[in-house]
Amino acid sequence: MNLTFAPADAGALPLHVIEAEGLESWLADQPASVRNWVEASGFAGEIGNAVMIPGESGGPEAALIGYGTAARRRRGRFALAAGVGRLARGTYRIASGLPAAAAEEEALGWLLAGYRFTRYAGDAPEMPRLIAPERVDAARVEVLAAAEALTRDLVNTPASDMGPEQLEAAARGLAAEFEAEIAVTTGEALLENNFPMIHAVGRASPRAPRLIDMRWGTTGPRLTLVGKGVCFDTGGLNLKPGSSMGLMKKDMGGAANVLGLARMIMALGLKVQLRVLIPAVENSVSGDAFRPQDILTSRKGLTVEINNTDAEGRLVLADALALADEEKPDFILSMATLTGAARVAVGPDLAPFYTDDEPFAEALTRASGPAADPVWRMPFWEPYEDRIEPGIADLDNAPAGGMAGSITAALFLRRFVTETPYAHFDIYAWNPASAPARPKGGVGQGPRAILGALPLVLGL
Structure with a gap:
């Protein structure tokens, strides 16, 4: 799997990007042999179309790739990636037709089209390579692709090989690569260090719960990222039905996305003091499992009535967020595969987010389009605050009624x-059906948009 651009001096075939409505005009300027070949091939300039154009010797001398219509492109992203697999293996350079404003998105899509999860079966096929288009920061786009691949690999790995210990190992590998500091609090030490809800959720599993704490950078504003690392979620004693448990290997998708974002920040050398907190647990069933109607006392001192052990992600995040807040950084951001209600609200393709910080919300919304990383703002709707106040404790982890589940979380x-x-961010971290540059499976949701918003929000 090669997620890098070809060297600029590599021998490359010219690749013409053709919009559907521009094909006739482009063909009018070509010799009859080219016109006849393209027309006979059935190439129409639609997204997913591609055709090789032979030279006099019979070998390819150029290629065309479809860019569709503006209306069709608005229905998706990474339009060029849809046709990359139909090109002959080799190296290409964009010769014409690609709008400058779309060059970075399409270049990233080309790289991500080469992603394959091959840990257990198969090999990644050799894909056509691209020389980075003009005015595209090739090194930056390669960083984005590598971070996305890290996130996908972590989410795609089944829980048998991605428990709390393996998630810790992934964080340690990232820390070693960028010379970050890392500390991990494990098992009974969680109680000794006042992380009672992380311990309660993870104590039923033979794989010890832990809090991963990574730091990088010594200058600049302080940014803390918190990612939900529930490596598998049975639902605890409120056991999930089988149909809902099938994808629970991805319940550490928040942690995977946070690690991908952290990799971008470190690889690009942003001038921030970065902290990453990941509560890593497995929500299992045993005689030691926490129970419905238990009341837990959090690190912050707030008591929480447990009305559903399947609403465990907010519990482990709460202790980590309380720790993050004690340091009073300049910004805290959490990511979690937290609620099915968010999927009902916006579907699998959008990353819903909540914030009271207007500059961040505006910057994030503006950044999401160019980053090809769609987000959607949801409200901290204060009239619903009483729904999370059960009376017997300060907070209810699973309010009754079933409405506004993402908001109350x-x-x-x-x-x-x-x-x-x-x-x-209440993300899905999973692509349920293959799309250009986004195969079925684990996916990053939000990190590129966040990366684009950080300079304005943190004054970088």
């Missing part, structure tokens, strides 16, 4: 961040 988390600007 976000309101729950906000109770643990009182000193710092905060944003929360």
Whole structure:
């Protein structure tokens, strides 16, 4: 799997990017042999179309790739990636037709089209390579592709090989690569260091729960990322049905996305003091499992009534967020595969986020389009605050009624961040059907948009 651009001096075939409505005009300027060949091939300039153009010797001398229509491109992203697999193996350079404003997105899509998860079966096929288009920062785009591949690999790995210990190993590998500091609090030490809800959720598993704490950078504003690392979620004693448990290897998708974002920040050398906190647990069933109607006391001192052990992600995040808030950084951001309600609200393709920080919300929305990383703002709707207040304890981890589940979960988390600007992402981290540059499986949702918003929000 090669997620890098070809060297600029590599011998390359010219590749013409053709919009559907521009094909006739382009063909009018070509010799009859080219016109006849393209027309006979059935190439129409649609997204997913590609055709090789032979030279006099019979070998290829150029290629065309479809760019569709503006209306069709608005329905998706990474339009060129749809046709990359139909090109002959070799190296290409964009010769014409690609709008400068879309060059970075399409270049990233080309690289991501080469991603394959091959840990257990198969090999990644050799894909056509691209010389980075003019005015595209090739090194930056390669960083984005590598971070996305890291996130996908972590989410795609089954829980048998991606438990709390293996998630810790992935974080340690990232820390070693970028000379970051890392500390891990494991097992009973969680109680000794006042992380009672992380311990409660993870104690039923033979794979010990832990809190991963990574730091990088010594100058600049302080940014803390918190990622939900539930490596498998049975639902605990409120056991999930089989149909809902099938994808629970991805319940550490928040941690995977946070690690991908951290990799971008470190590889690009952003001038920030970065902290990454990942509560890594497995929500299992045993005689030691936490129970419905238990009342847990959090690190912050707030008590939580457990009305569903399957609403465990907010519990482990709460302790980590309380720790993050104690340091009063300049910004805290959490990412989690937290609620099915978010999927009902916006589907699998959008990353819903919550924040009271207007500059961040505006910057994120503006950045998401150029980053090809769609997000959608949801409200911290304060009239719903009483839904998370059960009376017998300060907070309810699973309010009854089934409505506004993503909002009430976000309101729950906000109770643990009182000193710092905060944003929360309730992501899916999974692509349910293959799309250009986005095969079925684990996926990053939000990190590229966040990366684009950080300079404005943190004053970088």
